[in-house]
Amino acid sequence: MATKASRSAARLMISPAVVLLLGWMLVPLSLTIYFSFLRYNLITPGANPFAGWDNYYWFLTDPSFKAAMANTLLLVGGVLLITVVGGILFALLLDQPMWGQGIIRIMAIAPFFVMPTVSGLVWKNMFMNPVNGIFGHIAQGLGLQPLDFFSQIPLLSIILIVSWQWLPFATLILLTALQSLDQEQLEASEMDGAGSFSRFLFIMLPHMARAITVVILIQTIFLLSIFAEILVTTNGGPGVSTTNLTYLIYVSSLLQFDVGMGSAGGVIAIILANIVAIFLMRMIGKNLDA
Amino acid sequence: MARNVTTSRKSINTIAAGALGFLMFFPVLWIVILSFKTEGNAIKAPLEILLNTGWTTESYGAVQARSNYFKHFSNSLIISLGSTFLGMLIAIPAAWSMAFVPAKRTKNVLMWMLSTKMLPPVGVLIPIYLIFRDLGILDTRTGLVIVLMLINLPIIVWMLYTYFREIPGEILEAARMDGASLREEVIHVLVPMAIPGMASTVLLNVILAWNEAFWTLNLTAAKAAPLTAFIASYSSPEGLFYAKLSAASVMAIAPILIMGWFSQKQLVRGLTFGAVK
Amino acid sequence: MGHIQLKGVEKCFGDVMVIPPLDLEIEDGEFVVFVGPSGCGKSTLLRLIAGLEDVTEGTVEIDGHDATELPPAKRGLAMVFQSYALYPHMSVRRNIAFPMKMARIPQEEQERRISEAARVLNLTDYLDRRPGQLSGGQRQRVAIGRAIVREPAAFLFDEPLSNLDAALRVGMRLEISELHKRLATTMIYVTHDQVEAMTMADKIVVLQAGVIEQVGSPLELYRAPQNLFVAGFIGSPKMNFVDGTEAAKHNAHTIGIRPEHIDVSAESGEWTGIVGVSEHLGSDTYFRVSVDGFAEPLTVRAGGEVDLHYGDTIHLTPNLDQLHRFDAAATRLA
Numbered sequence: 017m018a019t020k021a022s023r024s025a026a027r028l029m030i031s032p033a034v035v036l037l038l039g040w041m042l043v044p045l046s047l048t049i050y051f052s053f054l055r056y057n058l059i060t061p062g063a064n065p066f067a068g069w070d071n072y073y074w075f076l077t078d079p080s081f082k083a084a085m086a087n088t089l090l091l092v093g094g095v096l097l098i099t100v101v102g103g104i105l106f107a108l109l110l111d112q113p114m115w116g117q118g119i120i121r122i123m124a125i126a127p128f129f130v131m132p133t134v135s136g137l138v139w140k141n142m143f144m145n146p147v148n149g150i151f152g153h154i155a156q157g158l159g160l161q162p163l164d165f166f167s168q169i170p171l172l173s174i175i176l177i178v179s180w181q182w183l184p185f186a187t188l189i190l191l192t193a194l195q196s197l198d199q200e201q202l203e204a205s206e207m208d209g210a211g212s213f214s215r216f217l218f219i220m221l222p223h224m225a226r227a228i229t230v231v232i233l234i235q236t237i238f239l240l241s242i243f244a245e246i247l248v249t250t251n252g253g254p255g256v257s258t259t260n261l262t263y264l265i266y267v268s269s270l271l272q273f274d275v276g277m278g279s280a281g282g283v284i285a286i287i288l289a290n291i292v293a294i295f296l297m298r299m300i301g302k303n304l305d306a
Numbered sequence: 307m308a309r310n311v312t313t314s315r316k317s318i319n320t321i322a323a324g325a326l327g328f329l330m331f332f333p334v335l336w337i338v339i340l341s342f343k344t345e346g347n348a349i350k351a352p353l354e355i356l357l358n359t360g361w362t363t364e365s366y367g368a369v370q371a372r373s374n375y376f377k378h379f380s381n382s383l384i385i386s387l388g389s390t391f392l393g394m395l396i397a398i399p400a401a402w403s404m405a406f407v408p409a410k411r412t413k414n415v416l417m418w419m420l421s422t423k424m425l426p427p428v429g430v431l432i433p434i435y436l437i438f439r440d441l442g443i444l445d446t447r448t449g450l451v452i453v454l455m456l457i458n459l460p461i462i463v464w465m466l467y468t469y470f471r472e473i474p475g476e477i478l479e480a481a482r483m484d485g486a487s488l489r490e491e492v493i494h495v496l497v498p499m500a501i502p503g504m505a506s507t508v509l510l511n512v513i514l515a516w517n518e519a520f521w522t523l524n525l526t527a528a529k530a531a532p533l534t535a536f537i538a539s540y541s542s543p544e545g546l547f548y549a550k551l552s553a554a555s556v557m558a559i560a561p562i563l564i565m566g567w568f569s570q571k572q573l574v575r576g577l578t579f580g581a582v583k
Numbered sequence: 584m585g586h587i588q589l590k591g592v593e594k595c596f597g598d599v600m601v602i603p604p605l606d607l608e609i610e611d612g613e614f615v616v617f618v619g620p621s622g623c624g625k626s627t628l629l630r631l632i633a634g635l636e637d638v639t640e641g642t643v644e645i646d647g648h649d650a651t652e653l654p655p656a657k658r659g660l661a662m663v664f665q666s667y668a669l670y671p672h673m674s675v676r677r678n679i680a681f682p683m684k685m686a687r688i689p690q691e692e693q694e695r696r697i698s699e700a701a702r703v704l705n706l707t708d709y710l711d712r713r714p715g716q717l718s719g720g721q722r723q724r725v726a727i728g729r730a731i732v733r734e735p736a737a738f739l740f741d742e743p744l745s746n747l748d749a750a751l752r753v754g755m756r757l758e759i760s761e762l763h764k765r766l767a768t769t770m771i772y773v774t775h776d777q778v779e780a781m782t783m784a785d786k787i788v789v790l791q792a793g794v795i796e797q798v799g800s801p802l803e804l805y806r807a808p809q810n811l812f813v814a815g816f817i818g819s820p821k822m823n824f825v826d827g828t829e830a831a832k833h834n835a836h837t838i839g840i841r842p843e844h845i846d847v848s849a850e851s852g853e854w855t856g857i858v859g860v861s862e863h864l865g866s867d868t869y870f871r872v873s874v875d876g877f878a879e880p881l882t883v884r885a886g887g888e889v890d891l892h893y894g895d896t897i898h899l900t901p902n903l904d905q906l907h908r909f910d911a912a913a914t915r916l917a
């Protein structure tokens with residue numbers, strides 16, 4: 017509903033954004049795919065011969081790939097489990113009548129705004145360090161052997177740190193969803209004789225279902241790319257026990273300078289993220305129609 | 307209407323939620339405390355730190371002395387403000403087009419823009435790294451401004467689009483009838499009406515850019531390193547560093563924490579792409 | 584000046600033709616009302632004149648000049664929108680000043696016109712308020728004020744009263760009519776409410792599905808509707824329609840008779856029926872009467888104090904001078 021003049025103005029005004037994003041997407045993406053078929057290492061300059069599927073073969077059969085995949089899944093799954101369950105409970109609690117809800121909310125949201133390198137280092141040193149960290153001090157105070165988080169349970173430690181960062185996000189979104197629930201619906205169900213548990217199960221949870229799905233999908237996209245927390249705490253170790261796919265690709269490309277191999281890994285990471293993205297986009301698209 | 311809730315019930319809620327909120331906030335609070343201690347005191351047992359140690363601001367000075375802290379701070383500032391500002395400049399016209407002159411393809415364009423946000427950064431790390439190396443913009447603020455602008459552009463466009471859509475088209479048509487040119491229509495009518503939405507868009511994107519820790523770590527060395535990268539340098543420290551790390555961290559997160567608290571509501575909207583209202 | 588002429592104007596949205604080619608002439612100073620049910624294309628027609636939509640075919644002439652390709656800003660028309668479309672971030676004063684600011688009119692002249700408009704529209708005390716602090720009627724007046732100060736060739740009103748409550752609507756109707764008398768500027772007014780059309784217009788354009796059904800003065804339309812649609816649309820309560828043998832008696836496919844053109848008698852009449860539900864308005868009473876042999880009950884007007892009750896038998900006689908006859912194609916028979 018507009019005139020020809022405004023339509024052509026609109027095309028003109030949208031084009032910078034489209035051109036930039038198109039370039040941003042296509043150029044690196046096609047280069048990554050191109051590199052992934054080359055034998056290309058920055059340390060050994062010279063010709064970069066075509067390598068066929070070799071890079072993919074070596075990347076996929078490398079034992080550290082298997083470990084990285086497992087770590088990635090555990091990291092994403094673990095954080096999702098903690099943040100979604102914790103987020104539902106926390107949101108339910110925050111939705112109750114209380115004093116100072118604003119301040120409590122502000123405190124609970126704070127971790128989301130802490131930059132990843134800070135939270136990684138603070139947890140590693142001030143909390144999880146077996147000698148000087150708070151957990152170490154507490155264990156000593158109780159007469160227990162302090163836990164050396166990053167050598168005994170390295171991946172779980174990272175899961176905990178990342179969960180701390182993302183729990184506020186899940187809580188905030190689920191709380192928003194919960195607050196949009198029509199009070200009359202709850203009152204009607206109460207009149208129908210539903211107790212508080214059935215109200216949660218049959219009214220609140222279905223109402224939150226959509227928000228929960230969104231939380232899961234969006235977090236998955238971000239969690240697949242967890243990088244800084246690993247870099248500053250364990251460097252992927254001990255061994256490869258905290259190396260996820262992102263970190264593995266970083267190691268092979270920027271530390272071992274193997275462009276071909278890193279690119280093959282990059283393509284795999286893109287495919288993996290797209291599987292999640294398709295579902296997410298579908299949900300967003302549906303909402304756009306409404 | 308609000309129900310009567312017994313005081314005891316309310317107290318229990320307050321205590322439970324308060325305790326949880328405090329636990330979540332505690333790490334932040336703890337580094338604030340440690341940042342005002344001496345290095346020797348900062349590694350003592352928590353109770354002793356709280357009860358038996360004095361306060362000092364020496365760590366804040368030490369951070370600047372160890373490495374030029376304010377250079378990194380200003381890098382962060384320039385990169386996050388610059389990328390957001392540039393992004394707004396490109397996104398405002400685009401969002402205007404999509405919100406007020408929707409075509410059949412508009413929805414697809416919007417979805418496609420969002421899909422670029424789903425691209426895992428590591429998938430394009432190598433080409434970007436090589437392109438930047440060849441262009442000589444590795445470890446420059448310009449390079450980071452460009453990258454962060456591009457990765458946040460979909461979010462900026464999206465947020466502006468949802469805010470613009472709430473402005474009735476009739477008002478813009480009224481401006482057109484009143485003799486305003488397209489430029490005047492945008493400047494005198496659209497922008498002033500959209501200021502709250504634009505402000506929260508800016509706020510959220512400054513936060514995202516400030517905390518971005520993949521590209522900032524991989525594309526910078528010493529020169530253009532923002533705070534994310536500077537803090538990361540504490541992962542291989544020399545000597546006692548808890549108080550200094552705390553001081554550096556407090557300064558790095560304080561501005562963003564304050565901005566974040568102001569943008570809670572917009573956060574949900576911006577990060578869920580409108581899928582949760 | 585405000586002479587507007589549409590020649591072969593046609594509008595399609597994609598493949599859908601919402602306005603088949605039509606011609607229409609609006610004289611300078613005329614108050615023209617586009618009326619029709621929702622979705623009939625009346626607002627689209629107005630927006631084509633405004634330039635907010637492109638015509639697909641045909642030309643729009645304003646004062647003899649082809650304005651088809653002109654952007655809205657250059658057409659010299661002012662528009663009052665259904666939602667008023669006030670700029671919420673500007674005070675009333677700045678809202679009214681906006682079109683003058685765009686036209687680069689000197690400051691003193693702006694001031695003069697603003698105070699004049701504010702005086703006429705009773706807005707003097709509200710000039711420094713924001714639209715959000717005004718009532719619906721006041722916002723309406725600001726929208727009109729913003730239109731007046733441009734001294735446009737014509738005013739376009741897009742259902743301006745539909746967001747007001749009934750009492751205010753009557754008041755604003757009078758104010759707009761009065762404004763027209765005083766300014767003597769062309770006004771084109773879109774509404775779905777035939778009462779607004781009848782009370783305000785010099786000329787009514789009845790539209791249905793993008794087609795002009797009839798153009799004429801309110802009384803012309805009332806007295807001689809050209810087809811069933813206009814007959815049913817103009818007049819309140821609606822005209823009664825009767826098909827079949829009764830219509831055949833008058834050599835027509837359908838006959839129409841308005842409720843006010845039927846005489847009621849307790850003793851004798853052409854038709855006999857049973858009184859159904861009645862609506863007492865004080866001055867008048869409207870009855871639903873089920874007449875033997877008619878498919879639909881008739882609506883009949885009687886005096887305010889008439890003593891008839893549900894279930895009574897009465898006799899009706901149509902006023903033959905006021906009987907409308909239509910053929911099978913729904914067109915009026917002479």
